[in-house]
Amino acid sequence: MTAPWWRAHGLDVRIIDLTGPRARVARLLRGCDLVYVCGGNSFHLMRCLRDAGAVPLIRGLVSSGVPYVGESAGAVVAAPDIDYIAPMDVRHEPATTLRAPLMRETPTPGLALTRLHVVPHVGGRLLGAAADDILRMHAGESGYAPLRNDEALLIEDGRMRRLTTGSLAARLL
Incomplete structure (x- = not known):
């Protein structure tokens, strides 16, 4: 859904189907100047990234200076x-078995691109209550970054800046 916006800003957008052949995923990722990962269910997304072999590729791209942009689950x-993020996203297997919940003991490693834990949708109408629950569960802990729908974190050279669009519509979603 965001591809037209990126294209309108002059970027050559490649949509990578993570369920496609691993070699194709790798070839498309290796040619990227920016990696944008969209939202959805975080557990499903991470499982798809792992199954596609994209995790080490994305880590390598980022370590070589390619920007990573993640929206919501991204x-x-x-x-x-x-x-x-479990209070916000149901822990499910990929689409073929969406009705089978993950076992609690299942490891849930992320990409480990940052030490931060982004808590998206703070104050949002749809997922704001879940975001509040997560923040209460981790109150007093460092490393949690609450973000409204109109905010982003820019991490560059070890420094972090919070950016905002000021969009009332985005804040209310």
Whole structure:
């Protein structure tokens, strides 16, 4: 859904089907100047990234200076572990078995691109209550970054800046 926006801003957008052949996923990722990972269910997204062999490729791209942009679940999976997002996202297997919940003991490593745990949708109408629950569960702990729908974190050279669009519509979603 965001591809037209990126294209309108002059970017050559490649949509990568993570369920496609691993060699194709790898070839398309290796040619990227920016990696954008969209939202959805964080557990499903991370499982698809692992199954596609994209995790080491994305880590390598980022370590070589390629920017990573994560929206919602895309921001969540940048954390070292994604278990913290369980109050917001149901822990399910990929689409073929969406009705089978993951066992609690199942490891939930993320991409580990940052030490932060982004908590998206703070104050939002749809997922704001779940975001509040996560923040209460981790109150007093460092490393949790609450974000409204109109905010983003920019991490560059070890420094972090919070950016905002000021969009009232985005804040209310």
